[in-house]
Amino acid sequence: MSSVRRRGRGQGRGTRTNLQPPRRPHIRQRGAGNQEMLTTKRRLLKMIVSTPQRLESTESKSFREFVTELSPSLEIPTKSVIRSQLLSVYNEKEKELRSTLASADDIVLTCEAFRAEESFLAVGCHFVDNRGNLKSYMLNTSCLFGDESAANIQKQLCAVMEAWGLKGKVHSVVRAGLPQLKRVRTKWTDMPCFADTLNVVFKDLMSKDELSSVFRKCQNIVRFFKLDFDAEQKLREIQNKLKMEQDELILYRGEKWLLWLDMLEGLIQQHEAMVMVFVQKKKTDLILDENETEKIKKIISALKPLKKATSMMRTEGFQTISVMLPLLKTLMDGLREERQKGNDVANILLLKCKEEFGDVNNHPLALITFLDPRCKDKLGEQNKRLAISKVKQELAADPASCSAAELDVLLNKYLAYTPTSERSNPFAWWRHTGMTMFRELSKLALKKLGVVSTAVPLERAFSSAGDRFCSQRSSIEPENLNMVLFLNSNWPIIS
DSSP: OHHHHHHHHHGGGTOOOTTSOOOHHHHHHHHHHHHHHHHHHHHHHHHHHHTTOOGGGGGSHHHHHHHHHHOTTOOOOOHHHHHHHHHHHHHHHHHHHHHHHHTOOSEEEEEEEEESSSEEEEEEEEEEOTTSOEEEEEEEEEEOTTOOOHHHHHHHHHHHHHHTTOTTTEEEEEEESOGGGTTOOOSSEEEEOHHHHHHHHHHHHHTOHHHHHHHHHHHHHHHHHHHOHHHHHHHHHHHHHTTOOOOOOOOOOSSOHHHHHHHHHHHHHHHHHHHHHHHHTTOGGGSOOHHHHHHHHHHHHHHHHHHHHHTTSOSSSOOBGGGHHHHHHHHHHHHHHHHHTTOHHHHHHHHHHHHHHOOTTSOTTHHHHHTSTTTGGGSOHHHHHHHHHHHHHHHHTOTTSOOHHHHHHHHHHHHHSOOOOTTSOHHHHHHTHHHHHOHHHHHHHHHHHTOBSOSSOHHHHSSHHHHHHHHHHHTSOHHHHHHHHHHHHHSOSOO
16 A cells, blocks of 8 residues: 555656556646646737737648647647637626626726728727726727718727626716717717827828928938938948948838837938938939928927827826826927928927817816816916816805805915825825825826826827827638627736
8 A cells, every 4th residue: 555655656757657547646746737727728819919910810731830849849829719719808808897886886988990801890998997097908900891970980989888797887988080070969978089189180181282202202302211222321331431320221101200200300310321222222203302301390390299298297197187288288388489490391280289179378278177186386377266166166066066155265275285296196185195184186186187188098009009009900800809809908918
C-alpha cells in the first residue's frame, strides 16, 4: 500500500506507468488542462475584440503559422468556437452591466453614427457611481438600414433606453456625426460632441475655394515622396548635407484638424530640401509658390490655438463637459490674437467657432462649469450670473429643496469656497466634501457634471488611433458587430 502511495507522489515527476490508474491528483491536472483551454479561447477572443477585428482573422494562414511556431502543440480554436465564446462572454458581461445600471441614476447617453457595409448607430452610457467615479460603457450598436433621419435616430435611442431599463433615467445625449438632430425637440438635453464640432469647423475651412487647392497640393507633395522611394532617399541625402532635421512625412486624407496640422508643419519644415528634389526629378509643378506657402503658414498659425486648447484635456477615456467653457475661451482668445495679426484663416475659424459653439461669455455650459469646484472661478461675471440663475431655477422645481433665502446663503458660501486643484476629482468631491458642505447643490452637481464632452473616448477623438479604430470597426461582420464593440468597451483589456 505504501509503495502505491510513493508512486502516486512521483507522478508529477513523470514516474507513473501507463498501467497506473489515474487518481485524484491526475484528475485535477486534467481539469486544469481543460480550464487552460477555456482560458486560451477567452484570451484569443479578448485579442480579437480589443483590436477590434473579424473573428475569421484567426483562421488566416499567417496567423496559424505564427502560433504554430510559438507553440506547435497549441490547438487554435475555429471561427465557430470563437463565436460561441463571443456569445458566452457577451451574455456574461451584459448581465453584469444590467446589474450595474439597475442602481445607477442620472444617466447620460452618447451616440455616434458611422458607416460599414450599412449605416450604424453606436450608443454608450455614462454616470457617476457612489464612489465618485465617472463610469462609461457601450450599450448597443444597431443597423439603421439606410434610414438616418432624425426621427429614426430618436426611435433607436428610445429603444436602447427601453431595452436597458433606462427610461426616466437619461437626461442628456451627446451626439457625434448626427447633424440632423441639431435643433430637433427631444425628451432629453441635446449636446454636440466637442471633438466632432471642431472637425466640422475645420471641414468648413477645407471647403473654402481659396484654400481647398492648397490642401490638395500638400497631399500630392507628400504622396509623391511616399510613392517614390528614390525621391525620398534624395530628400534624406540633401537634409543630411544641409544638416536639417529628418522628420517623418505624414500623409493624411481625413478630416481631423490635428493630423492635418502635423502634416502641414512637417511639410513646411522640409520644403527647402523638397524643392531641390523636385528640380532634380523635373517635378517643379509640386513646388509651393510664395502665395501658397504663405497660406499654409497662416493655416498652421490658425490651428495652433485649437491645439493649445485641446492639450488642456485628458488624453484618454471621457471627461466632464464642465472643462469645455474655459477651454473654448482659450481657443477663441487665441484665434482673436491671430486675427489681429492679419491672419484671415484664423478669422474664418473664429467666425465658424462662434456659429457652432455660441457666445463663450453667455453660454449654456455656464451652469455645469459653475458646479465644477475646479472651474467655478473661471467664469466671467455674465456667465456667473447666468449659472446662479439656472441653479435657482433647477432647485426651485424640487419641492424638497431649501428656501430661496437659504439657497442664497448656500450659493454665497459655495462662491467663497477656494477652488479645488486642477487634478482633483470633482465627482468624488461632491460625493464627500460637497455633500457635507453644500448638500442641496450636490445632487444637481453630480447630475450635470456627468455629461461628457465627447461622444467617443478622447484617445480616438483627435488622433490617428480614431481613424484606425473606425477602419477596423468597419471590417467586422455585421452579425458580430454589436457584441464585438460591446466587449471592446466593457471587457477590461487586462484581467
